[in-house]
Amino acid sequence: MLPTLSATEVVAFTGLEERRVRKDVEYGFFGPASPPRFELSAVVYFRAVAELGFDLGVEDRKKLYFLIRDALKAKAPPARLALSAITELKLGEIVTEVKEKLERFETWKGKLLEDEDILGGEPVFAKSRLAVRQIGGMLIKGASPADVREDYPYLKDEDIEFAKLYTLAYPRVGRPRETSAR
Numbered sequence: 001m002l003p004t005l006s007a008t009e010v011v012a013f014t015g016l017e018e019r020r021v022r023k024d025v026e027y028g029f030f031g032p033a034s035p036p037r038f039e040l041s042a043v044v045y046f047r048a049v050a051e052l053g054f055d056l057g058v059e060d061r062k063k064l065y066f067l068i069r070d071a072l073k074a075k076a077p078p079a080r081l082a083l084s085a086i087t088e089l090k091l092g093e094i095v096t097e098v099k100e101k102l103e104r105f106e107t108w109k110g111k112l113l114e115d116e117d118i119l120g121g122e123p124v125f126a127k128s129r130l131a132v133r134q135i136g137g138m139l140i141k142g143a144s145p146a147d148v149r150e151d152y153p154y155l156k157d158e159d160i161e162f163a164k165l166y167t168l169a170y171p172r173v174g175r176p177r178e179t180s181a182r
Contacts, residue, residue: 002102004037012168013101014046021046027058029065041069043102044094051094108162123166125159135160136167 007025011018024046025036038046045065049056056064064083071077071091079092112123112132123132130152138148145160155163 002040002099003106004039005043006169007036007038008171009169010038010043010046012165013043013098013105014050016046016050020049024061024065027062029062040095040098041065041072043098044068044072044091047094047098048089104158105162105165108158109166125155128154130155132163133167133172135163136165139164140167 007021010021030036030042045068067081071081077091081089081091083089111126113126114121114123118124118129119131124130125132135148148160
């Protein structure tokens with residue numbers, strides 16, 4: 001069973017701006033849950049919106065979400081979803097991509113270590129003291145995967161791919177560290 005996602009997780013998985021996700025929540029696309037949790041149909045919708053490459057108005061986005069949601073409720077969801085006489089959505093491909101990525105990410109997350117004796121409980125890669133957010137932060141700041149691989153050759157491709165996603169999906173909480181004025 002696939003997990004439901006928070007708005008921050010959806011943003012990390014789809015590459016959409018958080019503002020876009022929050023606006024669709026405000027418009028009531030997903031019901032009254034607070035804070036909202038997004039099921040597969042919503043994640044597929046947001047992934048489709050991210051891929052469209054152009055903006056849709058509120059009513060058109062709402063129609064798109066309901067089309068996707070209703071199609072995924074069918075016993076045999078269609079591989080393609082007609083949006084108009086000339087436009088279709090490759091629904092099957094998006095669903096497969098989203099499911100596979102979520103499953104791989106959940107499996108990968110299960111391999112991380114969170115031990116209070118190692119970096120105060122900060123998630124680290126297995127058999128290391130390297131914080132996942134350190135690698136994710138490097139990638140977010142513009143380091144290439146090749147640069148990361150050069151510095152940390154024991155990391156797998158999946159570690160590098162998902163470290164950035166993890167860092168975006170689960171930002172540090174709490175007060176920022178104080179910097180000394182010099």
